[in-house]
Amino acid sequence: MPTYVQHAVLGRIPDVFNAEAIWQTPGLALFSRRPLLRDLLERSPREHRGRAATRCFSHVTLMLPQEDVDDDYHLTRGARARDLAQTLTALHQKDFGDLLGSDQVRYDVVGDATLAQGEIEVMFGHAVYLPAPDEKILYNVSVSRDSAIWQPVCPMYPHQRLALIGGEGGEASAVAPAWPFGPDAALLVLNDGPDAPPVVQMRPKDAFDCRYDPRSGYYTIKSMREPGGQRLMLKIERTANTAASMNSASRAVSSAAAPMSAATEAVAGTRAAAAAGAAFDHATPRAALDAAARVATAAAATASTPARPAVWQSRSGSSRPIDLTAVPAASHKPANRPGESDATYAPVSQQRISLVALALPRLSRYRDTGTQALELPFDRQLAISADAPAAITLIVDASDHLYACTPEGRQRIEAPATFAPVDARALRLLPAAPEVADRYRAIVCLAQPVSTGVASGARFTFGRNSPMLASLRLLDSPRFVKRAADAVPASADRIGLSRNAFSFEAVTKGYSITRQSTTQALYHLDDKLQFVASIGDAPYLLPHGHHLMAGHYVLRFEA
Structure with a gap:
């Protein structure tokens, strides 16, 4: 190197x-x-x-x-x-x-x-840069061991070409806190200017796997020297002033440019995606751009011809013979035992209801209850657990501030965000929709939904006093609530969930929802967890696959 x-x-x-x-x-x-x-x-x-x-x-x-x-x-x-x-x-x-x-x-x-x-x-050296007195920061570089607690490393400036990040005692221009890879490893960030995304490489290359996740917005670096080796997350965030100037410049260019054809848009969009992917991975950016452009051009050429339906095509005009299903020549069914018959047992039709997310309330609305904080501990499997050691704990306090707490420390967070304290699973934190922002601070999407089946043809009740779907009420315990010393312990479900919140029944086109408590707030979210409507006292039809938010719980009603 x-x-x-x-x-x-x-x-x-x-x-x-x-x-x-x-x-x-x-x-x-x-x-x-x-x-x-x-x-x-x-x-x-x-x-x-x-x-x-x-x-x-x-x-x-x-x-x-x-x-x-x-x-x-x-x-x-x-x-x-x-x-x-x-x-x-x-x-x-x-x-x-x-x-x-x-x-x-x-x-x-x-x-x-x-x-x-x-x-x-x-x-x-090449990676040592001192900014001019009036030079503004272009990027802020930070690292994390668990994607929740981020610690700043160094800034990068518009005219700065390189930054070399490493640990204490190494030959680096910036020291990363809690560097896990030893003094012989280093992380190189290349800046080609504000118009190009930064490029990240680990040295030596063959000893590390460096990948960018566009959904979470950070790089994940893993050591390949031993199975289950150390890992580090790297985040490169553009500062607000440079982002605003870039947006204004792009709007000026787009308003002056002529409308592009469908083929040109396809080529341009694929070129941009290829450029971003090439910059984030270890592939050569120019090779990725050229390959993506060729694919987009071919796709645009084929798009000019009318598309044929991919499924549900009629076979009447086909010259090929229809393949018949093979049937056995002779039956080898064993003889029935005494008392047995050939009757088939059909299972009772069941629908499923899944807990897919937890809604974090605004505790400032419940000051009279003495609640100081709501804490959601997640174990190494990213399941809610108050007994096992927590890999990450999400907290909302009485001032409606959000925090992430891990063995690395405690840090204030904001939605949207993604946390991956363990490999292969992640927690997504979504902002509350404006229509429910007066009651909720954020929504935590569970890494693994919790499901249960319900029989059709009957009406059931959901609430604190109802045993129905009790397995989905994960927060029905005082262990998740931090209260004043003189306050009486109470379940977290008392915040926002009535004794009898609502009743539901499976119907042909979905579920019939009826609110049973006038003080219970019910909200309809679509299959993408986007706000649809607030549910009142009149019966409400919830389509299959959509969600209902009641108290802390976001339930998906499936077919």
């Missing part, structure tokens, strides 16, 4: 704010001369032709002992650190002016608590 970041520690410097002592050794004692900053820049050029340097690095970070930096701030408000950066900038331009070209020389002075007195650490 090439050296993207040059690290070196300079020792035995009496005054760490003396720029000349850091830049080069005074005097002509060449044999006792130790390599300093000027020598390091000469030995590691940015570009060279043969042995001759043609371009040098221009961005350098100096790390001084933290105690010296603190003293400078206390006594001179950081004046010595600023003078050090300015003097080194002048020396750099003087000695390497012919190797800079149009590059600007920039120095940054920071503190490091791990350095001893008289030591200075210098860092420069």
Whole structure:
């Protein structure tokens, strides 16, 4: 792997704010001369032709002992650190002016608590970038071990080409908290500008699997060195100011452009999808673009001809003979035993009702109950469990704030979001629809729905006092509610669910829903969990596959 970041520690410097002592050794004692900053820049050029340097690095970070930096701030408000950066900038331009070209020389002075007195650490290289004073952040890079607790790593700027992320003690320009892959591994982020998505690669490539999930919006990096190895999530978020400028620019371009034909739209959409997929995976972006364009062009050409129905075609005009179902030549059915007959037992028709999501209420509406928080712990299988160790716990407090709590810590969250604390399963957090936002904060989609069957031809009741569908009321326990010390323990179902909430009966076109309590709020959600209507006292027909939200529970009524 090439050296993207040059690290070196300079020792035995009496005054760490003396720029000349850091830049080069005074005097002509060449044999006792130790390599300093000027020598390091000469030995590691940015570009060279043969042995001759043609371009040098221009961005350098100096790390001084933290105690010296603190003293400078206390006594001179950081004046010595600023003078050090300015003097080194002048020396750099003087000695390497012919190797800079149009590059600007920039120095940054920071503190490091791990350095001893008289030591200075210098860092420069391809992945070291110092922003201009007025340069705005383009991306914010953060990492997570469980997709719930995200910790910031570094920003990226519009003119920054590379960022190298690693752990403590590694050759990286930014250190990721709780880096799980060791000092020999590094994560490289390439920025081709605000018009192109960033490219992420792990080094060494053959030791890691790096994949992007567009639904969750982050990369998942797994070690392939051992089965069930460590993993890390990486999120690269565009800042609000750059996103707004990009949206305004795209709207201006779209308003000035002429309407595209159907074939051109297909090619353009597939090119964009291929470009994003190529950037997120390890494939070559140009190859993915060309392949996607060829596929889209072929699809557009075939789309010009009238499409033939794929199913339910008449076979009367077909010249092929109809294949008959093979029947056995002789029956080998064994003889009936005494008391047996050939009667067939038909099962009673049953429908299924599934709990697919949990609705997090706005606890500010229930302050008089003494409820301080509602906590939903999920085990390693991402099932609700108050006994097993929790892989992740979702919390809504009395101020209607949402939090995610994992062994890595606790962090405030917002919907929409996706959490994958374990492999192969994930929890989705959806925002509440505006029509129900006064009662609910968010909706948590379960990784594995809980289902039960109900017989047709009868009407059943759902509520706190009804044993029907009691297996679906997962929160019917005081263990999920955090209340004041002097408050009486009560089930979480008392928040928003009546004793007899509603009754239901399976009919031909769905389910007949009747609200039984005038204070019970019932909402109809479609098959995509989108709000449809609020259910009142009149009987309501709920189509098959749609959802009913009552209290904490989002139930899907299936055929």
